[in-house]
Amino acid sequence: MSIETTKPLRADAARNRQLVLKAALDTFASEGLGVPLDEIARRAGVGAGTIYRHFPTKDDLFRAVIGSLLADIVADGRAMLHEPEPGEALFRFLRLLILHWGADNQGLVDAFATVGLDWGSAGPVAEEEFLVLLGDLLRAAQDAGNARAEITPLEVKTLMIGCQAMQGYNAALAESVTEVVLNGMRPRSA
Amino acid sequence: MSIETTKPLRADAARNRQLVLKAALDTFASEGLGVPLDEIARRAGVGAGTIYRHFPTKDDLFRAVIGSLLADIVADGRAMLHEPEPGEALFRFLRLLILHWGADNQGLVDAFATVGLDWGSAGPVAEEEFLVLLGDLLRAAQDAGNARAEITPLEVKTLMIGCQAMQGYNAALAESVTEVVLNGMRPRSA
DNA sequence: CACTATACGGAACGCACGCCCCGCTTTGTC
């Protein structure tokens, strides 16, 4: 293993790299991960070959985009832990993730729903961090008596993915069905 | 509009039609709706052209298969309404649908999750009937005080689709997260 | 300003899949 020697990019190369990342962010968000690379190239105003020089495969591009998104999301979640009422933070975070992030970003939904996608390994934030955050939020909620004790972080993630699927099926009902699911996480007698 | 004049099939044609339907049932179940038609043809032991003679498009084949499946499912649900404890029938039906039917049949899950798929029009049972059944089960549960009053049949369907997505993401957690969702449908104070 | 390494664009390739076509086979009938 040698040290990371990121050799300096030529000016146009660096510029195009940013154009591609920006276009990929927008395109994955609006069209989902299934979008053809040509469409991203078109929106970025570059050729398909240029994308492949910077990101050897489509997955690499996707990881770069989603990884940085996930970093923002985790940051939001961590901040919520330190607001008043940390026992409600889990529910606020899940609503934010499903109704705000998920509704505006099909690519993110696709990424969460795809099983066995090691999207963390190349992104700024590993998927593992997301699970740790969920665990922290969950524990805070459980300590406050707002969430059932037997629920695990992985179950919370699974429930969130289910809520995103519900939203994808019927966006108009997203809010109400999400509340049903969140209610199911609360203790029976609260 | 003329009356339905299903002209008698030749013996080999009728036999192949059944082979195709059987192979399609198995293949859609194990591989999902995305499976190539060639795979179904291979399993049925016929050529691709033979499938297209009986079912003009892949969608037609899918509708024939899923439509009959849906008929079985609706029959199961109707039966549950007449068992003792009709107020619990909704929950029993949803568990059956998610943990039994959904777990064994990826094609069915795909069919439910695909928005705007008019799978009822050509099958024995219209999707509409499924919603009506859900409505009947839901009303029985609400009358018994087992389900929240503000929930609608379409919300129940949406929640079911979400549960199937959860199962697809993590089959090991399917049972526990489904219970969380079902709990969310129950009144707060029960 | 010349020169080279670097990067660019988009045509082209390989592959997968839905669907069609057509020469050959099988079925049912007289």
Next chain:
DNA sequence: GACAAAGCGGGGCGTGCGTTCCGTATAGTG
């Protein structure tokens, strides 16, 4: 058993998409 109609198989076409290739353009350097 002969003959027409019905059916069959699977090769082939069109399309879409990920990826590669290579001739051309451009940034950086002395």
